[in-house]
Amino acid sequence: LLKNGKVTDYEALMIDKEGSQTYCSITAKLVRDRHGNPVKIVGSLRNINERKRAEEQIHALTRELMKSQENERQRISRDLHDNVAQELSAVKIGFETLFDHQPAIPPEIRRRVSEMSRTLQESIKAVRDVSYDLRPPALDEMGLVQTIFQYCHDFSEDNGINVDFHSAGMKNLKLDFDTEINLYRLIQESLTNIKKHAGADHVTIRLVAAFPNIILRIEDNGKGFDVQKRLSTLSEEKRMGIRSMEQRAKLLQGKMEIQSKPMQGTKISITLPYKDNKSGS
Ligand SMILES: Nc1ncnc2c1ncn2[C@@H]1O[C@H](COP(=O)(O)OP(=O)(O)O)[C@@H](O)[C@H]1O
Ligand SMILES: [Mg+2]
Incomplete structure (x- = not known):
C-alpha cells in the first residue's frame, strides 16, 4: 500500500481475539497531503470466506x-x-x-x-x-529421472527432434507418486506441444532440485507464440493442454510461467516446493 498507493482485492487472513478466522479482501487507497506525506487510508474490507471455501x-x-x-x-x-x-x-x-x-x-x-x-x-x-x-511402467521400477531420460530418448528417435535432458540433485530425493507422475505428465504435454506446434529441432529439459524447490525448465528453439494473445482464446477453443499443465503445477503448490515470442522459441518454467515423501503431505 505504501509503495503503490493502492491495493486491489488483497487477500488476508484475519484472526480475532477468540481465534476465529475470517478471510478478507482489502481494496484500499492511500491519501497523501500536498507534500506527499500519507494522511489516511480509504478503502473497504470484504468477508470472502465463501469465495475461499x-x-x-x-x-x-x-x-x-x-x-x-x-x-x-x-x-x-x-x-x-x-x-x-x-x-x-x-x-x-x-x-x-x-x-x-x-x-x-x-x-x-x-x-x-x-x-x-x-x-x-x-x-x-x-x-x-x-x-x-x-502409464509409464518404468516409473515404479527405474525412478523418475531414468524414466524421463528414456522418454526423451524415445521421443527424439520417433520424431527427429533432438531432446537434451539434464537433471541435478534429484537422485537422492524421495518424491511421492503424485509429484512424480505430474512432473512426467508436464514433460509429456510440453513435448507433445513442441511436436504439434513449435516446428523446433532442439529441446532442452532441465530438472533440478534446488532446496526448497524443484525446478523444471523446458525450452525449444521453435517458432514461439504470442502467449497473452493465445492464452486468452484457449477457453473458447476448448484447448486443455496448457491449462491442465497450470492445474498440475498448482496441485503441487507450484507455479508455471511461459515465456515465448514469435520466432524466438518457447520457455516453460515450473517451480514446485519439494515435499519429503516420508513427512507425508
Ligand atoms: N512449444 C510451443 N511452440 C509454439 N506454440 C505453442 C507451443 N506450445 C503451445 N503453443 C501454442 O499454444 C496453444 C495451446 O496449447 P494447448 O493448450 O496445449 O492446446 P493444443 O495443443 O490442443 O492446441 C497451441 O495451440 C499453440 O498455438
Ligand atoms: Mg497441447
Missing part, C-alpha cells in the same frame, strides 16, 4: 479428478498390456508355427499368412505404445 472445493475436486484419471489410465494400460497385447502375441506365434511340418502348403497361402503375421506385429507394437503412454 469455493476455491478450496474446486481445488480438492480437481485433485480428485486428476487422481482418478491416473487410476483409470493405469487400469486401461494394464488391461491393454496384460490382456490385449499378450493375446495378440499368442495369435502371432500361432501363425508363425501354423505350417511347421506341412510341406504341401501352396506358396500363395504362406505369403498371405506371413503378411497377416506382420500386420499383427504392428498392432502389438501400437497397443504397447498406447499402454506405455497411458
